[in-house]
Amino acid sequence: MKSVKQNALMHNLLLLLCENETISVSRIAAILDTSESTIRRKIDILNDALKETGYGYIDKSPRRGLHLVVEDRAAINKLFANYELKNIMTGERQIYKYLILILSGKNNKITLNELSERVYDSIPVVRKNLTVCEEWLSLFELHLSIKKNVGITLKGSEESIRLAIKHIVINNDLYSIDESIRIFAQGIDLELLKQCIFAIESEWNFKFTEESFHSMLVYAALAISRFSHTVLTISDTERKTVVKYNEYSWSKSLFKMIEEKFSVEIGEDEIIFFAVQLLCSYLIHSENFEENNAYKYDEKLKTFITRIISVVSDVINVDLTQDKELYYGLLNHIRPAIFRMRFEKHSTQTLTNFIKEEYKQTYRVSWALSILFEEYYGINISSTELSYITLYIQSSLDRMSQPIKMALVTELGMGLNQLFCNKIKISVPKVEKIAIISLHDFNVKMLDQYDLIVTTSSLKISSDKVIQLSSLLSDNGIGLIKQKIEMLKSRQLETKKKFDVSCHTLFDPKLIFTHLKVKDKEALLSLLSKHLVSLGYVSSKYHASILKREKTVSTYIGNSVAIPHGNSGLVNESKVAIAILDEAIQWDTENEVDTVFLLVFRISSHEDSKRVQLFYKGFLELIETDEKLKYLRSLPEDELYKYLVQ
Known part of the structure; x- marks a missing residue:
């Protein structure tokens, strides 16, 4: 059914492009009742297919929309006789077939001929599709080695391979989750394994969310099927960290039961690896907004949550500090979130873009918390985790708002x-x-x-x-x-002033650029970084830290605005560099940007932290509406500086 719906979507998408001279992504999304992010992904797939087959291409013009450039109108028209568009679409289902075969190959190997025969593609087509597989595998720090007379070898750590397998099992629509697990863990009694996990849930009085349950089922099955011929590489940090938490005891209890039921011997590394996945998993808490007894929360985490709520309250001028539901909700969410950001390499969550658009202002407020995560735990918060924290804050605001x-x-x-x-x-x-x-x-x-x-x-x-x-x-x-x-x-x-007087030193006329012309995101960040280095505000390594962060989390916050930032430890003096572009540039896979605030913050004291909070408070007012942004973009450099510090 899902396949039929996707084919219908592609068919209707092509139809709309044919019938309109230009059409925006938002207009297509509204007509087809589909999210804009989905439409953008399908546009990219369709565009690649049109180019490869010589039918034409899709021209993307900022502020104008999409325009179908047709090389052969008759050929395009014939496509509508084929409802499934099989002639031009490779589709992600086929790529999933490749990935499943590659990841389930004996000793992580498979020959080109075997792969070609099993996916019913020619060798040239297989080679082309392997480049797509490489992109997906790179998300998990895996890559393919293709050698003559050897074939295709999957390279990477066993931990990364298992993480990739888990994502394939959870997300592919070729097979059910149980069917997928049996491909990678042949001969496993899944029903017996489920009973073991149910027993641990009952014994320790907690419940997994649906996705987390399936993830743990995958990891347990892989532990049984792969432990005898693969080696896990567990870091000293993981060994020292994991044993402090109850999840290690849960893992030990589970594998003791598995050893008895399945007549196998599971090593300590498997127990630790599974405990790490438990620490990263989502649980359902039924204690009605109180600390879950399965957890032992440390005082640092409690202080951190209190600080988060205090910062948010200060930024939005709404006191959320008495909302116990918010406190315990964040307490239960952020602990595993910290482990997810430390140990996971990729997220299956797909709500981020929806949350960014639906709760735009609250999402922007949440960005003020990113520095706190660095300050307390030395980690860069991902856009996925930031989005879910946004939901907790938005729920609290909804509870606080008066009829x-x-x-x-x-x-x-x-x-x-x-x-x-x-x-x-x-x-x-x-x-x-x-x-x-x-x-x-x-x-x-x-x-x-x-x-x-x-x-x-x-x-x-x-x-x-x-x-x-x-x-x-x-x-x-x-x-x-x-x-x-x-x-x-x-x-x-709203706030009465744009920025508190303590924030005025963050702005420097030499770091404000209007009507700027740059070819892409990398060129812009390089230009701004060079100016910051030349003025002595950051070290020469700061630029690399910005790029590293951009690879892990998009700093796009809506309304064509982005707020990139790098490692605060490489900052000599806090500043904000501003770039207003003549033409929008691609910022991430789905969004274009024409207004950039490069946030260069050094947090070495309570005063520094307070000033950052005050900046975010004024910043939200500055970009709150399209009208305010339009005015901001219209100002020349000297007037923009005066506008910020008046």
């Missing part, structure tokens, strides 16, 4: 008024009660009693709180009310 007080000033009949009130309560959950006031009873003093006043009559007063609609029941009117309510909610994030 909207609304009044309807009307001269219409009660039946129509009640119909309107019911429609509003259904469409806008934040409105719980609506006061109905007759036009002749309304007076200007009532403005202070309500957040919003809706009317179809002229009240002859000027106020942001008043919305005059032509019709109470039109969708357009409901839309205007929603917009006004969102504006009211966003005011809690």
Whole structure:
């Protein structure tokens, strides 16, 4: 079913490109009821296929959209007779077939001929598709060695191979999870293995999330099937760290049971490796926002969580410090998150882009926490983990926000008024009660009693709180009310000044560039880094640290804005370099950027940390709306500097 839906999506995508001179990704996503990130991925696949087959290509123009350049219109038209587009699509399903065969090969080897026969592709096609496989495997620090008379050899650590296998099992849609596990762990009694994991869950009083359960099932099966002929490389750090936590005891208990049930002997390295995966896994906590008894939280973590909530509260001017649900939620989430960022090389989570767009302002607030993760734990927070922390903060804000007080000033009949009130309560959950006031009873003093006043009559007063609609029941009117309510909610994030006076030294006129022309992201970061080095603000190694971070986490935060930053230990003096580009450049696989704030922060004291918090507070105000960004981008360099420090 999923395959059919994907084929239909590609078919409709090509149809829209053919029928429109230009069309934006957002417009396609809206028409096809699909996320923009999915559309961008499919556009790339379709574009490669069109180029390879000579049908044409897809021209991508910033601010204009997508344009299909056709070399052979008749050939394109024929494609619509083939609903599955088999003539032009290789598709990720075929690549998954390659990866499964490569990762399940005996002694990590498979010949080109064997691979060709099993995937039904010619040798030239196999060679081409192996380059795609190489890209995927590189995410796990694996690569392929292809030699004549030897074949294809998978190179990399056993830990990386198992991590890659886990991701293949969880994500491929060729086979069920159980079927996939049996490919890599032949002969394993999966039902018996599941019973062992269930028993450990029950004994230690915790529950895995669905994905984590399947991940642990994969790792346990691989331990049984591979321990006798593979060697795990466990670092001293992992050995010293893991044994301190209950997960090590869980792992030991599980493998003791496995040894008894499966008549095998599992070594200590397998127990430690599995414990690391447990530390990285998501658990379901049922203790109703209290510390889970399965965990022993250290005081450092508790202090860290308290600091996180304090920083967020300060940045958004909303006190979240009394929200116990937020505290315990973050406590239960961040502990395994720290281990995931230390030990995992790739994430299967796919919600990041949705969260960035759906909760844009809160996601930007969360970026203020990245420096805290470096300060406390010496790790760079990933965009995936940042996104999930965003959800906890957003949930807390939703709990804190007060219901909207609304009044309807009307001269219409009660039946129509009640119909309107019911429609509003259904469409806008934040409105719980609506006061109905007759036009002749309304007076200007009532403005202070309500957040919003809706009317179809002229009240002859000027106020942001008043919305005059032509019709109470039109969708357009409901839309205007929603917009006004969102504006009211966003005011809690506003500050009176752009930046506190303590932040003014972060800006230097020599580090502000407008109407800049650069060919790509690397060129821009190189240019900014050279200026920072020449002014003595950073060491010569700072540029490399920016690039390293960009490889692990996208610093795109929406509205064509990015906030790259490097290792704070390489900073001599905190500064912010700003680049406003004439033309947008590709920032990551899915987003273009035309406004860049390179955040160069040194955190060596409490005052430094406080100044960074104040910067983020002002920064959120600076880029809050499209209108503010448009004005920012219109300023020349000297005016932009004055605007920031006024």
